[in-house]
Amino acid sequence: DVNAQDLAGFSALMWAAGRNSVDSVKMLLDYEADMNLKAARGQTAITFALTNGCSAVVDILEKHQMILDAEEAKRIKEKGERGEDPEEEMDDMLQLPKPEW
Known part of the structure; x- marks a missing residue:
């Protein structure tokens, strides 16, 4: 499941976005990852990208x-x-x- 979340609510897209992994972000979006999923504290993939200064990912x-x-x-x-x-x-x-559940 491309939108699976860990115990903190983080998805693969959130992890990739926060680590400025442009190729991974593109691949996950191609596989219809939901960029609006929220982690336990309300963060989204774009929140992680912004927080970590990943401007290329923010643009994508x-x-x-x-x-x-x-x-x-x-x-x-x-x-x-x-x-x-x-x-x-x-x-x-x-x-x-x-x-x-």
């Missing part, structure tokens, strides 16, 4: 987020053009996932 994560935002906006627009209610999908997306 910011660009990736812009791509995700653009894709989401396009999907919502297309749903509206088909006469579907994009808010229904948003309601579904806002539901909290059930824990797997």
Whole structure:
């Protein structure tokens, strides 16, 4: 699971981002790692990159987020053009996932 987290809530993407491992960050994003996962104290991959001065990783994560935002906006627009209610999908997306334990 590319989004698996350790006991502190750190994911592989968080570790790679905090260590300025550009190639690892790119690979994890290609495998759809969730850059918005939060560790136990609320940190995200970009938090680790910023804290450790990893500007190249920060740039990659910011660009990736812009791509995700653009894709989401396009999907919502297309749903509206088909006469579907994009808010229904948003309601579904806002539901909290059930824990797997």
